[in-house]
Amino acid sequence: MNENRKVRVRFAPSPTGGLHLGGVRTALFNYLFAKKNNGDFILRVEDTDQSRFVEGAEEYINNCLAWCGIHPDESPSKPGEFGPYRQSERKESYRAYAEKLVDAGKAYYAFDLPEELEEARTKMPNFTYGHSTRMTMKNSLSLPESEVRELLDKGTPHVIRIKMPTDETIQFEDMIRGSVVFDTNLVDDKVLLKADNMPTYHLAVVVDDYQMKISHIFRGEEWLPSAPVHILLWEYLGWKNEMPEWAHLPLILKPDGHGKLSKRDGDRLGFPVFAMDWKDPKSGDITKGFRELGFLPQAFVNMLALLGWNDGTDQELFSLAELIEKFSLERINNSGAKFDFEKAKWYNHEWIQKLSIEEIAEYIRPLMANHQPNIDAKYLESVLALTRERLTLLTDFWSNASFFFQEPTSYDLDTILKRWNDEKTAFFTDIGERLEAFEPWHSEELESFYKLAIQASGMKMGELMLPLRIMLVGGKFGPHVFDIAATLGKAETISRIRKGLDAIISEKA
Numbered sequence: 001m002n003e004n005r006k007v008r009v010r011f012a013p014s015p016t017g018g019l020h021l022g023g024v025r026t027a028l029f030n031y032l033f034a035k036k037n038n039g040d041f042i043l044r045v046e047d048t049d050q051s052r053f054v055e056g057a058e059e060y061i062n063n064c065l066a067w068c069g070i071h072p073d074e075s076p077s078k079p080g081e082f083g084p085y086r087q088s089e090r091k092e093s094y095r096a097y098a099e100k101l102v103d104a105g106k107a108y109y110a111f112d113l114p115e116e117l118e119e120a121r122t123k124m125p126n127f128t129y130g131h132s133t134r135m136t137m138k139n140s141l142s143l144p145e146s147e148v149r150e151l152l153d154k155g156t157p158h159v160i161r162i163k164m165p166t167d168e169t170i171q172f173e174d175m176i177r178g179s180v181v182f183d184t185n186l187v188d189d190k191v192l193l194k195a196d197n198m199p200t201y202h203l204a205v206v207v208d209d210y211q212m213k214i215s216h217i218f219r220g221e222e223w224l225p226s227a228p229v230h231i232l233l234w235e236y237l238g239w240k241n242e243m244p245e246w247a248h249l250p251l252i253l254k255p256d257g258h259g260k261l262s263k264r265d266g267d268r269l270g271f272p273v274f275a276m277d278w279k280d281p282k283s284g285d286i287t288k289g290f291r292e293l294g295f296l297p298q299a300f301v302n303m304l305a306l307l308g309w310n311d312g313t314d315q316e317l318f319s320l321a322e323l324i325e326k327f328s329l330e331r332i333n334n335s336g337a338k339f340d341f342e343k344a345k346w347y348n349h350e351w352i353q354k355l356s357i358e359e360i361a362e363y364i365r366p367l368m369a370n371h372q373p374n375i376d377a378k379y380l381e382s383v384l385a386l387t388r389e390r391l392t393l394l395t396d397f398w399s400n401a402s403f404f405f406q407e408p409t410s411y412d413l414d415t416i417l418k419r420w421n422d423e424k425t426a427f428f429t430d431i432g433e434r435l436e437a438f439e440p441w442h443s444e445e446l447e448s449f450y451k452l453a454i455q456a457s458g459m460k461m462g463e464l465m466l467p468l469r470i471m472l473v474g475g476k477f478g479p480h481v482f483d484i485a486a487t488l489g490k491a492e493t494i495s496r497i498r499k500g501l502d503a504i505i506s507e508k509a
């Protein structure tokens, strides 16, 4: 690494829909590397392909990054000195670079009509526009100069293609994979500038990375086949000395390890693949995201970082700050990482235990809006202290804790009804009254008080514990019963004992 060079990395998504977790991981690794090296993390929106542009996708990307705690130093909404940060707003500069390459003999005009390209493909099934076929096509290399001039003067639609060298190799050092070599004969003459004057991704990415002084590129392995074109462009444009270092991140694989994890795998296997809910603006279809399913951003980020990286120890839980501190390129695996949804949930469960109760409460509060909009902060925190151990997803909260907020609407009486008798009725009537005067209303004190009362009654412990639980929560579930009573408070506990007793008596009658 060139020590004097300021570290500047970019995440360059195309705003075409929901953000796949692989995309978030790419953003994360860029961010970790930048922050570790006191560098800048830039968000650049690659929206030159207008046919794939999707309304709302850019805002969605911003929201996903913000949710993960990945805050760009420069972006369309936080412009720095290298703007604009949307490729579509930078289009003026690209044509000149493409023309410069044509003048230098490194690129050429191609006038082939779509139907002519189609014909070439029909004649030769493996047709690629490249060193062995370009002279049979309609371009400024195959046509006489005068004809080329005429076509251009007439404003004939054309593209500009890079001229890949014949019989050469292109080699570069990938920071993750080491030396990578390409045979130029196997790389086609990629279009750099389209007929509508818009650059293709290949030209735009190189020009922008140069102009934005990008020092290191971390991107998905799916871009590796494009690397020779990009490297050649850096050289052809005369920028080789400023070329960034490259790292192609290993793929995130399907749970069985066979192939890249896709959105369809998520649908098929029942887990999200997007960071947050994505609503398709055309169909209105909603694809579920990790956030809405009940994941903490801390867990999501931690899980993503460990898909392809580890710190060399057994440690699995890392905060974003720790990831920044520990991140190292050397510890990125060079083979794909299998996605494991059960493991993702494990991270979430661990993080629910790791954060402070106050922090968890802040995540739970919006989920409670439908049930209990004006919940008391202290009460919510005491409920969480008793229930968080049972939560894998934040959205599990209501099913594990609703009885703290509403009294039972039905009682599971099957087991206790058979053995109910007048003695028990008398016991609970009496307990209700005696609790009115009981202090202090704490779990341990309540437990000793209740157990002493059982002893005094001469009945068995087991006979009177379950009924109390059922009166308080409606069934055979929930945390320690005296913790429940302590949290519910005196008035609510006594009221529930009385209502429960009434329900039992009327069932018994």
Ligand code: GLU
Residues within 6 Å of the ligand: 012, 013, 014, 046, 201, 205, 218, 219, 220, 223
């Ligand atoms: N726009 C490309 C994408 O959508 C960026 C690839 C790169 O990082 O070079 O992933």
